[in-house]
Amino acid sequence: MALAKITSVTGRAVNVPGNDIDTDRIIPARFMKCVTFDGLGEFLFFDVRKQLDGTEKPHPLNEPRFKGATILLSGANFGCGSSREHAPQAIAKYGFKAVIAENFAEIFFGNSTTLGMPCVTASREDITKIAAFTEANPQGEVVIDLVKLEVRFGAHAVKIAQRESARDALVNGRWDAIGELIDGLPAVKITAAKLPYLVA
Amino acid sequence: MPKNLFQKVWDAHTVRQLANGQTQLLIGTHLIHEVTSPQAFGMVRDLGLKVAFPHRTFATVDHIVPTDQFIEPYADPLAQAMMDELRKNCAQFGITFFDRATGKQGIVHIVGPEQGITQPGTTIACGDSHTSTHGAFGAIAFGIGTSQVRDVLATQTMALGELKVRRIEVNGKLRPGVYAKDVILHIIRMLGVNGGTGFAYEYAGSTFDGFSMEERMTVCNMSIEGGARVGYVNPDETTFAYLKGRPYAPKSTNWDAAVSHWKSFASDPGAAYADVVKINAADIAPTVTWGINPGQGISISENIPSPETATSADDKAGIIEALAYMKLPAGAPIKGTKINVAFLGSCTNGRLSDFQEVAKYIKGRKVAPGIKAIAVPGSQIVALQCEKLGLDKILAEAGFEWRAAGCSMCLAMNPDKLIGDQLCASSSNRNFKGRQGSTTGRTILMSPVMVAAAAVTGQIADAREVFSVTQN
Numbered sequence: 001m002a003l004a005k006i007t008s009v010t011g012r013a014v015n016v017p018g019n020d021i022d023t024d025r026i027i028p029a030r031f032m033k034c035v036t037f038d039g040l041g042e043f044l045f046f047d048v049r050k051q052l053d054g055t056e057k058p059h060p061l062n063e064p065r066f067k068g069a070t071i072l073l074s075g076a077n078f079g080c081g082s083s084r085e086h087a088p089q090a091i092a093k094y095g096f097k098a099v100i101a102e103n104f105a106e107i108f109f110g111n112s113t114t115l116g117m118p119c120v121t122a123s124r125e126d127i128t129k130i131a132a133f134t135e136a137n138p139q140g141e142v143v144i145d146l147v148k149l150e151v152r153f154g155a156h157a158v159k160i161a162q163r164e165s166a167r168d169a170l171v172n173g174r175w176d177a178i179g180e181l182i183d184g185l186p187a188v189k190i191t192a193a194k195l196p197y198l199v200a
Numbered sequence: 201m202p203k204n205l206f207q208k209v210w211d212a213h214t215v216r217q218l219a220n221g222q223t224q225l226l227i228g229t230h231l232i233h234e235v236t237s238p239q240a241f242g243m244v245r246d247l248g249l250k251v252a253f254p255h256r257t258f259a260t261v262d263h264i265v266p267t268d269q270f271i272e273p274y275a276d277p278l279a280q281a282m283m284d285e286l287r288k289n290c291a292q293f294g295i296t297f298f299d300r301a302t303g304k305q306g307i308v309h310i311v312g313p314e315q316g317i318t319q320p321g322t323t324i325a326c327g328d329s330h331t332s333t334h335g336a337f338g339a340i341a342f343g344i345g346t347s348q349v350r351d352v353l354a355t356q357t358m359a360l361g362e363l364k365v366r367r368i369e370v371n372g373k374l375r376p377g378v379y380a381k382d383v384i385l386h387i388i389r390m391l392g393v394n395g396g397t398g399f400a401y402e403y404a405g406s407t408f409d410g411f412s413m414e415e416r417m418t419v420c421n422m423s424i425e426g427g428a429r430v431g432y433v434n435p436d437e438t439t440f441a442y443l444k445g446r447p448y449a450p451k452s453t454n455w456d457a458a459v460s461h462w463k464s465f466a467s468d469p470g471a472a473y474a475d476v477v478k479i480n481a482a483d484i485a486p487t488v489t490w491g492i493n494p495g496q497g498i499s500i501s502e503n504i505p506s507p508e509t510a511t512s513a514d515d516k517a518g519i520i521e522a523l524a525y526m527k528l529p530a531g532a533p534i535k536g537t538k539i540n541v542a543f544l545g546s547c548t549n550g551r552l553s554d555f556q557e558v559a560k561y562i563k564g565r566k567v568a569p570g571i572k573a574i575a576v577p578g579s580q581i582v583a584l585q586c587e588k589l590g591l592d593k594i595l596a597e598a599g600f601e602w603r604a605a606g607c608s609m610c611l612a613m614n615p616d617k618l619i620g621d622q623l624c625a626s627s628s629n630r631n632f633k634g635r636q637g638s639t640t641g642r643t644i645l646m647s648p649v650m651v652a653a654a655a656v657t658g659q660i661a662d663a664r665e666v667f668s669v670t671q672n
């Protein structure tokens with residue numbers, strides 16, 4: 001399976017501030033009654049975006065000037081909670097291509113990487129700068145450079161970080177491991193044969 | 201060189217290094233349920249792949265099952281569709297399915313141990329973050345996303361980076377009225393909801409040595425709420441005694457060999473850890489949450505935090521947000537907060553000993569007027585065990601509705617939901633906004649006996665006072 005080499009993501013950004021934004025917030029459990037991920041995008045952040053009657057609440061994603069943004073900005077411990085891949089899937093299906101946050105919950109980070117959606121970390125201060133730029137220029141272009149590990153916007157550039165195994169997988173087109181795992185199947189059988197509970 | 205259990209299990213299951221530096225890790229046991237598996241089976245089909253080790257894959261249905269309707273089709277057509285999909289997938293790929301008709305259905309993290317599938321020194325994965333529960337047996341158990349469910353179905357392996365290991369030692373005797381649930385709520389409060397990111401937690405010390413398997417499971421279950429993907433307890437005689445005679449445990453002819461093999465995985469004396477945290481059991485009090493994540497907890501005798509006591513700007517914003525959502529007054533005692541619903545159940549506290557402990561205290565008492573109280577056994581087998589002991593009757597006489605096995609109001613994907621901004625005293629593991637099925641519903645996490653105390657008084661109460669607890 002040839003996968004795209006994701007060396008950078010370019011697009012407009014939108015800031016959804018807050019720490020500990022959990023997976024129940026990203027995609028409420030009632031929308032997980034599905035057998036495919038298609039259509040999850042419209043339910044992204046549903047309960048913070050919509051009233052019970054379906055009308056919109058004030059939320060960055062509801063603001064027309066941020067429509068079409070492909071980079072999501074947020075705070076610390078983004079994606080904590082459940083292992084549900086419905087969360088990164090909803091973000092990706094909504095149209096986001098990358099997330100910048102102070103840090104990420106472990107499982108969310110791994111799930112996102114496997115979808116080819118880079119999650120990069122930046123300091124609170126730098127995220128605030130990017131957010132201020134987007135606030136002033138909602139149409140302004142933001143570039144996440146996974147090679148130089150920086151984000152460029154307007155005349156500025158700030159440092160970002162990403163776990164090396166994930167960065168390597170993204171820039172080399174190996175972010176979905178399935179091909180490599182299948183190649184390893186003969187070796188899997190050998191390892192399994194050494195474990196009594198798998199032999200019995 | 202002395203090694204800890206995590207390293208030993210990791211080494212024994214390492215297939216090879218992958219190009220990006222991660223490890224291709226063999227997953228000995230794959231558990232699946234209806235919510236996170238259908239998309240993965242779809243991906244396996246789309247790629248023209250097969251299930252590599254169908255005999256090492258076990259399915260159950262837990263999240264969407266109604267607890268008051270037994271006959272299909274279910275009232276919710278979406279729930280029925282998920283049920284049908286799982287049945288179809290298991291049949292097509294030759295996977296054992298603990299369907300309701302088998303009498304063995306239940307929450308995936310209760311079924312695995314109960315069947316003896318969960319064993320020491322093994323690797324386990326499930327598309328569910330509370331898979332860490334199985335670590336109670338000295339297994340390394342990972343919660344995974346759906347793409348990884350696909351990977352495990354297709355190859356019985358996944359790509360992973362090694363975790364650091366933090367040893368959390370709790371020593372001494374818990375005070376009367378303090379339970380395993382309080383231990384883990386205390387740990388999460390102390391280390392934070394993301395304090396465990398990048399770590400596996402090894403729980404040890406004399407408190408854990410004295411714990412039953414069910415108590416160990418309660419603690420390991422909530423590792424993920426502290427950010428740790430994996431949590432485990434080293435296997436010992438308590439572990440082996442629990443497993444003996446279970447359907448999938450080794451048979452008597454292989455038993456001794458299995459036990460010595462299992463023992464070999466326990467952490468060596470002198471093994472290295474990334475860090476060690478020590479806790480005195482006597483310092484732990486009955487703990488309840490007041491906010492919107494499991495780290496926002498206080499002891500029952502403390503006051504609800506106020507923004508002024510915040511230690512940082514972030515902390516302050518967190519307190520303001522949580523209090524606004526919870527509609528709780530800053531600085532007031534948590535004790536006395538009126539509740540609307542009491543929920544006993546979930547993979548954290550839906551086992552026999554949880555209901556036994558509640559029954560012991562609630563016998564002869566009544567749920568306060570106007571409180572909706574439900575008790576949901578974690579599996580059909582737990583239900584049967586309780587019914588044999590008459591615990592269902594005791595709970596029903598007290599005013600709890602005795603339901604059928606499932607996740608129920610832990611995340612309310614089935615019809616059991618909070619309504620409006622109802623406040624629920626809950627023995628489950630998550631108090632996130634909207635978690636229990638209403639976008640404004642409120643959750644206070646606590647031990648089952650504390651739920652019982654809240655149910656009979658209609659408010660958050662100290663179970664030690666309500667039930668005159670003097671000894672455990």
Ligand code: SF4
Pocket residue numbers: 262263307308309328330546547548606607610611628629
């Ligand atoms: S009981 Fe709750 S936490 Fe446990 S598996 Fe079910 S939904 Fe998840």
